[in-house]
Amino acid sequence: MPAADLVLTGARVRTLDPDRPYASAVAVHDGRIAAVGEPDDVRDWRGPGTEVVDLGGGWLVPGLVDAHSHPVWGLDMATGLDLSGVTDLDGLRAALASAERTDGWVVGFGLDHNVFGGRPVDRALIEDVLAGAPAFLRLYDGHSALVTDAALKAAGVTGPRTFAQRSHLAVDAAGRLTGHLVEHAAMDLVTAVMPRPSHAERRARLVELLAAMAATGLTGAHVMDLGDPELVGAVAEETVLPLRLRFAPWCMPGADRDDLAELLARQELGGRHWRVGGVKFFMDGTVEGGTAWLEHPDCHGQGTEAFWPDPAAYSEAVRFLHRAGVRTATHAIGDAAVRHALDTVQSLGPDARLGHRIEHVESVPDDTVGRFAELGVIASMQPPHTGYTRADRSDEWSVRLGGDRAGRAWRLRDLRDAGAVVALGSDWPIAHYDARAVLATARAPRGAASARAGLTGLQALEGCTTHAALAAGEAAVAGRVAEGFRADLTVFGLDPVEAPADEVAQAPVRLTVTGGHVVYREG
Numbered sequence: 001m002p003a004a005d006l007v008l009t010g011a012r013v014r015t016l017d018p019d020r021p022y023a024s025a026v027a028v029h030d031g032r033i034a035a036v037g038e039p040d041d042v043r044d045w046r047g048p049g050t051e052v053v054d055l056g057g058g059w060l061v062p063g064l065v066d067a068h069s070h071p072v073w074g075l076d077m078a079t080g081l082d083l084s085g086v087t088d089l090d091g092l093r094a095a096l097a098s099a100e101r102t103d104g105w106v107v108g109f110g111l112d113h114n115v116f117g118g119r120p121v122d123r124a125l126i127e128d129v130l131a132g133a134p135a136f137l138r139l140y141d142g143h144s145a146l147v148t149d150a151a152l153k154a155a156g157v158t159g160p161r162t163f164a165q166r167s168h169l170a171v172d173a174a175g176r177l178t179g180h181l182v183e184h185a186a187m188d189l190v191t192a193v194m195p196r197p198s199h200a201e202r203r204a205r206l207v208e209l210l211a212a213m214a215a216t217g218l219t220g221a222h223v224m225d226l227g228d229p230e231l232v233g234a235v236a237e238e239t240v241l242p243l244r245l246r247f248a249p250w251c252m253p254g255a256d257r258d259d260l261a262e263l264l265a266r267q268e269l270g271g272r273h274w275r276v277g278g279v280k281f282f283m284d285g286t287v288e289g290g291t292a293w294l295e296h297p298d299c300h301g302q303g304t305e306a307f308w309p310d311p312a313a314y315s316e317a318v319r320f321l322h323r324a325g326v327r328t329a330t331h332a333i334g335d336a337a338v339r340h341a342l343d344t345v346q347s348l349g350p351d352a353r354l355g356h357r358i359e360h361v362e363s364v365p366d367d368t369v370g371r372f373a374e375l376g377v378i379a380s381m382q383p384p385h386t387g388y389t390r391a392d393r394s395d396e397w398s399v400r401l402g403g404d405r406a407g408r409a410w411r412l413r414d415l416r417d418a419g420a421v422v423a424l425g426s427d428w429p430i431a432h433y434d435a436r437a438v439l440a441t442a443r444a445p446r447g448a449a450s451a452r453a454g455l456t457g458l459q460a461l462e463g464c465t466t467h468a469a470l471a472a473g474e475a476a477v478a479g480r481v482a483e484g485f486r487a488d489l490t491v492f493g494l495d496p497v498e499a500p501a502d503e504v505a506q507a508p509v510r511l512t513v514t515g516g517h518v519v520y521r522e523g
Contacts, residue, residue: 003047004029005516009039011060015481016466028487031516036481058510059495061461062479063219063488064435065468067380068359068425072227075205077142078429080107086115089125097129103195106135113139113288113396123148123179136190141286142430145187147179155190164254166307183285206235214242214512214520216434219488222472223247224280224329233271241273242519246472248278248329251317253308260320267326273515279321281314281330282307284337288396292334298400303334315344322348327473329357338364342371355473363401363408373419378471380423383438384431386410389447398448409449412442416459423471424463438464439496440505457497487516
């Protein structure tokens with residue numbers, strides 16, 4: 001018997017393994033769990049080079065995974081002035097008036113739609129405090145931005161454009177560009193000419209970010225974009241990535257067979273603690289931006305069109321990838337978008353249970369809920385997003401949808417009760433990456449979400465462990481504390497299942513282990 005690299009004792013282990021639900025000791029060898037049980041079961045694994053850690057009664061659970069995050073692309077999204085604490089227009093103007101410039105630009109992120117108090121998003125509301133500086137302010141949803149006239153001129157944008165995807169440059173009644181860039185293609189016009197951090201700066205930020213994520217108990221993330229394979233690969237060769245990163249590159253409207261073949265080829269990319277696995281689609285945008293695909297228009301008459309101008313082309317692309325054995329993840333927030341994604345999976349036939357996913361699922365009717373389990377479609381949801389809504393439904397999300405649809409907000413519990421796999425995440429940088437907040441808000445959703453939408457403590461933990469593993473097709477090697485499984489482990493100072501949700505949100509993280517490596521240690 002080889003000696004273990006790491007032995008953890010004095011623990012209260014929730015294994016999530018039905019064959020052995022509880023234990024007190026774990027031995028790790030070569031990145032895998034070698035033994036699970038009581039002290040006697042791991043004693044023979046100790047050797048002269050074994051690190052032995054007494055957890056002092058800490059609660060050990062399978063390593064937490066964020067099932068929807070953007071830790072590499074987010075380095076660019078979360079750049080500049082953090083506007084997430086701004087609550088009204090006066091606060092925004094004050095923040096911009098004193099903002100630092102980067103190569104003459106004012107760049108900000110995390111701006112809440114509710115700041116505008118129902119007014120149209122318009123550069124006229126802020127340009128006078130910026131003294132002519134070009135500015136790019138990303139709205140919190142990541143699907144739109146507010147830019148100034150100087151920024152439009154720097155990008156050579158003088159009027160509306162036509163895009164292959166459902167994207168546009170907003171104009172007012174007189175045809176003037178308002179500076180509201182809606183969806184990715186429109187924002188890309190300006191981001192292409194903005195200041196960009198150096199490779200060294202991005203590398204340092206990535207290392208710092210992943211370490212901070214591990215400090216909240218995260219051992220992995222399903223990355224819903226391609227990120228920067230060269231950057232990630234270089235960091236992975238130089239050091240141990242604190243999180244396992246599983247990337248899903250985007251497939252956008254207009255993709256042809258060559259594009260799809262390239263996506264297939266990318267599935268071979270990977271290294272230690274990172275790999276490409278899956279493809280990400282967008283079926284719609286966001287409720288607040290008026291681009292969620294809805295079965296009935298929102299209060300402004302918007303939301304009646306899909307992100308793919310030809311939804312049938314989306315379905316055919318999914319079928320192509322499915323035949324090649326590639327799992328897909330589809331961003332679908334509105335009820336029409338979710339329904340079309342489900343219909344597409346149903347069209348795949350009896351072998352559709354490859355494990356395709358739908359991301360976000362913010363508001364769906366009763367007749368949709370049961371279809372997730374029936375079709376084997378994973379619901380990937382982000383409970384912290386409920387914090388952008390209000391209990392009195394005066395927020396932009398609720399107002400746009402109206403009472404009935406806002407009353408169907410984030411149906412976490414209904415989906416679980418119907419038998420669906422519900423994987424949980426943060427969507428960082430849209431919401432904070434703290435895994436404890438994901439667990440807490442899954443149990444106690446905020447704002448417009450009904451109290452009955454909350455999961456049990458065990459269901460919330462499963463959402464970041466066993467259900468996240470199912471969503472990645474890794475249930476045979478991840479998501480449980482069991483012999484032969486990956487040694488991805490999280491240790492809390494309290495029981496994340498039985499402790500109240502507000503205490504879980506502040507729970508001490510004693511230890512985080514990824515692939516047998518201690519990547520975070522308390523103190």
